[in-house]
Amino acid sequence: MVMATHTKLLHAIVVLQTAAVFVQSITAGLMMTIPSGHVLHSAGSYTLWVVTVAHVVVAVLAWRPGGGSAQPIWYALGFLALITGQVYAxxxxxxxxxxxxxxxxxxxxxxxxxxxRSSLRRNTRPRPAAAAAYR
Incomplete structure (x- = not known):
């Protein structure tokens, strides 16, 4: 039960992170077309960085107390390193x-x-009765 909750939370934060990256591409275009576009792009970059830090925290929560895999932590840390490099660039x-x-x-x-998303679907599918009885 706890693992499913943390997996859903991990899914939600990655949805937010992906949306923030996508919005950054829009604000990059605005930066080239309107004078105040750089302010939006800058605010978005720091927002994305904070969301990515939250992603690391959620990945640790999904791993340690939830009993899940540590693999999401490595992805989150790698993404944080890339986002940090992106901000500096x-x-x-x-x-x-x-x-x-x-x-x-x-x-x-x-x-x-x-x-x-596919992992979440796999984990929430009801198992057939025959397979449940076999275990």
Whole structure:
């Protein structure tokens, strides 16, 4: 029961993280078209960083008290390292690194979201009675 709750919470934070990465691509476009776009993009980057730190916390909660796998922690820490690098690349205007890394972050977050979603479906499916009786 606790593990399912933590898995759902992990799913929710990764949905939020993926949405924040996607919104960042929109604010990047706004940054190029409107004068105040850089403020939105900057605020979004720090918001995404905080969401990613929350992702690390939730991954630890899903692992330790929930009895789940430690694998989500490594993903969350890796994503945090990449997001931190992304923030620094943006602050120092390293566009040649910043733009491709943004694409990698969006794809990685989306793929991880799909993986968690399929895991969540697998764990919440009712087992057939014959399989339950066999165990």
């Amino acid at each position: 943006g602050v120092f205007h390293l566009t040649a690194l910043h733009v491709p890394l943004a694409a990698v972050l969006l794809v990685a977050s989306l793929l991880y979201l799909l993986r968690i």
